Amino acid sequence: MAKISFKNVSKIYNGETEAVSNFSIDIADKEFIVLVGPSGCGKSTVLRMIAGLEEITAGELYIGDRLVNDLPPKERDVAMVFQNYALYPHMTVYKNMAFALENRKVPKAEIDRKVREVAKLLDIEHALKRKPRTMSGGQRQRVALGRAMVRDPAVFLLDEPLSNLDAKLRTSMRSEIIKLHKRSDSTFVYVTHDQTEAMTMGDRIVVMRDGVIQQADTPQNVYRFPCNMFVASFIGMPSMNFLPATLAKDAYGYYLVLQDVGIRLDKAETVLAPYLNRQVIMGIRPDGVRPDPQGVIRAKLEVAEPLGGETHLHLYCCGEKIVAKVNGLAQYDPDQQIPLTFDASHIHLFDAETETVICH
Amino acid sequence: MIKKRYFSRGALTLIAAVFAVAFLLPTVLTITNSFMSQTELSANYGAIFSSLNDSSSFVSQRVNLKFIPDKVTFGQYFTVLLQSPDYLLKFWNSVILVVPIVLLQVGIAALAAYSFFRYQGKFRTFVFFFYVILMLMPYQVMLVPNYLVARWTGLLDSRWSIILPGCFAPFSVFLLTKFMKRIPVSLIEAARLDGASEWRIFTRVCLPQCRSALYSIAILVFIDYWNMVEQPLVLLSDTEKYPLSVYLSTINAGEVGLAFAVATIYMIPSLLLFLHGEEYLVEGITHSGSVKG
Numbered sequence: 266m267a268k269i270s271f272k273n274v275s276k277i278y279n280g281e282t283e284a285v286s287n288f289s290i291d292i293a294d295k296e297f298i299v300l301v302g303p304s305g306c307g308k309s310t311v312l313r314m315i316a317g318l319e320e321i322t323a324g325e326l327y328i329g330d331r332l333v334n335d336l337p338p339k340e341r342d343v344a345m346v347f348q349n350y351a352l353y354p355h356m357t358v359y360k361n362m363a364f365a366l367e368n369r370k371v372p373k374a375e376i377d378r379k380v381r382e383v384a385k386l387l388d389i390e391h392a393l394k395r396k397p398r399t400m401s402g403g404q405r406q407r408v409a410l411g412r413a414m415v416r417d418p419a420v421f422l423l424d425e426p427l428s429n430l431d432a433k434l435r436t437s438m439r440s441e442i443i444k445l446h447k448r449s450d451s452t453f454v455y456v457t458h459d460q461t462e463a464m465t466m467g468d469r470i471v472v473m474r475d476g477v478i479q480q481a482d483t484p485q486n487v488y489r490f491p492c493n494m495f496v497a498s499f500i501g502m503p504s505m506n507f508l509p510a511t512l513a514k515d516a517y518g519y520y521l522v523l524q525d526v527g528i529r530l531d532k533a534e535t536v537l538a539p540y541l542n543r544q545v546i547m548g549i550r551p552d553g554v555r556p557d558p559q560g561v562i563r564a565k566l567e568v569a570e571p572l573g574g575e576t577h578l579h580l581y582c583c584g585e586k587i588v589a590k591v592n593g594l595a596q597y598d599p600d601q602q603i604p605l606t607f608d609a610s611h612i613h614l615f616d617a618e619t620e621t622v623i624c625h
Numbered sequence: 626m627i628k629k630r631y632f633s634r635g636a637l638t639l640i641a642a643v644f645a646v647a648f649l650l651p652t653v654l655t656i657t658n659s660f661m662s663q664t665e666l667s668a669n670y671g672a673i674f675s676s677l678n679d680s681s682s683f684v685s686q687r688v689n690l691k692f693i694p695d696k697v698t699f700g701q702y703f704t705v706l707l708q709s710p711d712y713l714l715k716f717w718n719s720v721i722l723v724v725p726i727v728l729l730q731v732g733i734a735a736l737a738a739y740s741f742f743r744y745q746g747k748f749r750t751f752v753f754f755f756y757v758i759l760m761l762m763p764y765q766v767m768l769v770p771n772y773l774v775a776r777w778t779g780l781l782d783s784r785w786s787i788i789l790p791g792c793f794a795p796f797s798v799f800l801l802t803k804f805m806k807r808i809p810v811s812l813i814e815a816a817r818l819d820g821a822s823e824w825r826i827f828t829r830v831c832l833p834q835c836r837s838a839l840y841s842i843a844i845l846v847f848i849d850y851w852n853m854v855e856q857p858l859v860l861l862s863d864t865e866k867y868p869l870s871v872y873l874s875t876i877n878a879g880e881v882g883l884a885f886a887v888a889t890i891y892m893i894p895s896l897l898l899f900l901h902g903e904e905y906l907v908e909g910i911t912h913s914g915s916v917k918g
Contacts, residue, residue, distance in 0.1 A: 338814075
C-alpha cells in the first residue's frame with residue numbers, strides 16, 4: 266500500500282518564505298498524479314517533501330499508514346528521477362543501476378538479475394558498460410528511470426524528467442512512462458510545468474499556484490470545469506480567452522453584453538441572478554471562437570499561425586487580444602476584419618473580483 | 626586587423642618562450658652538469674668555490690656556464706648511489722617524512738572539505754573564514770607555535786613534530802571544498818534516496834569525482850614538503866633525521882659534482898609525479914576556482 270496523504274502540510278524556508286501552504290490531498294495507491302503549475306509554485310517542494318529531501322515545517326505526511334515527517338529518505342521506500350537525471354558520472358550504467366541495491370546489501374546474483382531485467386525492459390542492455398557522459402539525453406533518461414525501477418519502490422517521484430529532451434523524444438518518453446506506470450505497482454507523483462504532459466499522463470492533475478492547491482481533479486474535469494481564471498488560463502493550449510462583459514437580462518433570459526454585442530446564455534438562472542447588471546469575466550477556449558460570415562462580433566486579425574492540422578488566429582476583439590483555433594490551413598490576410606461567433610456552450614463565467622468560476 | 630592580432634599573439638608567444646627557457650635553464654644545467662667529471666666542474670665553477678674561501682678572488686675570475694659536458698661520465702651517480710650511502714639515507718628520510726604527510730593531509734582535507742560542503746550554518750561560515758585566514762599566513766609565522774607545541778608534547782626532535790602539523794593544511798581544505806561545491810546537489814540527494822550512508826556518499830559518490838583535485842593536492846603537498854628546509858632545521862636537532870633537502874646545502878665545495886647528481890636524483894620523484902598527474906593538476910586547480918575555468 267503506497268497511499269500518500271498530505272494533511273495541512275506547509276513548508277517555510279528560513280522562517281519567512283512560504284513555499285507550500287496548508288497542502289492537503291490524498292493520493293491513492295497506484296495512482297498517477299501530476300503536480301503542475303508555473304515556476305516557483307511549490308510543486309517540486311511537495312515532491313521533495315515526499316522524498317524526505319525537505320523538512321516539513323507543519324502538518325503531517327503519511328506514506329501508506331506510516332507518518333514519515335521525520336523519516337530519512339532511505340527509509341521511505343521512494344525512488345526519484347531528477348530533472349538533470351543525477352546519474353553518477355564516474356560509474357557505468359550497470360553500477361548506476363546497481364548502487365541502490367548494493368546499499369541495501371542485496372545479493373550480487375539478485376542485483377545482476379534485476380539490473381539486466383530492467384535494462385532489457387528499457388532497451389539499454391547494450392549500454393550497461395558505458396558511462397553516462399557517452400550517452401544521449403534519451404538514453405540517460407532511461408538509465409535514470411532504470412535506476413529507480415530496479416528498486417521496485419512504493420512511490421515513484423519524477424521531477425520534470427522530460428524537460429531536457431527534444432520534442433520528439435519527449436513524446437516517446439511520455440508514453441514509455443505511462444506504460445511503466447501501468448506495469449508497475451507503484452504510486453507515481455510527477456512534477457511538470459508542461460500541461461501537455463499533465464493532461465496526457467495523469468489520472469489526476471493538481472494545479473498549484475503560490476504553494477496552494479488551486480484544483481485537483483481528472484485532466485478532463487480540470488480542462489472543462491476550471492475552478493478559477495488561473496486554472497482556466499494555465500490548462501489548455503492556446504490558453505482560454507478572457508473578455509470583460511456585463512450580465513444583463515431580458516424577457517428571453519440572461520445574456521452577456523460585450524461592448525455593443527449581446528451573447529445569449531444558456532446557464533442556470535440561480536447562479537447568474539446575483540451577478541445581474543454586474544461586470545463579469547467571460548472565458549472561452551480558442552476552439553469556441555469561430556470565424557462566421559454571419560457573426561456579429563467583429564475582430565481584427567493580427568497574426569495567423571498555420572500549424573498543419575489547425576491554424577491559430579491571433580485576433581483583437583472587444584478591446585482584448587484573443588485566439589481562435591480553426592481547422593485546416595485556411596488563408597487569412599493580416600489586418601483582415603473577421604466576423605466571429607462565440608459558442609455559448611463553451612462559455613465560462615468568472616467573478617471579476619475573486620476570479621473564481623460562476624458557471625461553466 | 627587580423628595581421629595585428631597575429632602579431633600580438635606572436636609577440637606574446639615569444640615573451641612566454643623566453644620566460645619558459647629562463648625558468649628551465651637551471652634545471653637543464655643541473656642535469657647536464659651532473660654528467661661532468663669533477664675536474665671539468667672545477668674548471669668551470671672554480672671561481673665560485675674559491676670565492677667561498679676568499680671573496681676577493683671571486684670578482685676577478687669568470688664562471689663558465691657550460692651545458693654540454695666534454696666527456697659524459699656517470700662517476701657522480703656511482704659515488705652517490707654506491708659509494709656514499711649518506712645520500713640515500715637522507716633520501717629515505719625525505720620519503721618517510723613526506724609520504725605520511727601527503728597521505729594524511731589528503732585524507733584529512735577530504736573529510737574536512739566534505740563537512741564544509743555538506744553542512745551549512747553560521748558556525749560553518751566562521752570556521753571556513755578562519756581556514757582562509759590561516760591559509761594566508763606564511764608557514765614561518767607558524768613555526769614558533771609549532772616548536773612550542775612540539776616541545777610541550779615531547780615530540781621535539783621526532784619526525785612526528787613535522788608530520789603532525791603537516792597533516793592539517795588549510796589550503797588543501799579550501800581547494801577541495803571549492804572543488805566539491807561543483808558536485809551537483811542532486812547527485813548527493815540521489816545517493817541518499819538510493820539508501821547510501823553518509824560514509825558511502827563520501828567514498829563512493831563524492832571522492833571519485835574529486836579525483837583530479839585530490840591528485841593536484843597530493844602533487845602540491847609533495848613538492849612543498851619534499852623541498853622543506855625550515856621545519857627540519859627548527860624541529861629536528863638530530864642531523865641523522867634530516868631530509869635530503871636540508872642535507873644538500875651541507876655538501877662542501879669540493880663535492881659540487883655530487884651536488885648536481887644528488888639534486889638531479891632529488892628532482893626525479895617530483896618530476897615523475899608531476900608528469901603523471903599533469904592533467905589532473907591543471908583540472909584540479911582550474912575547477913577549484915583558483916583559476917576561472
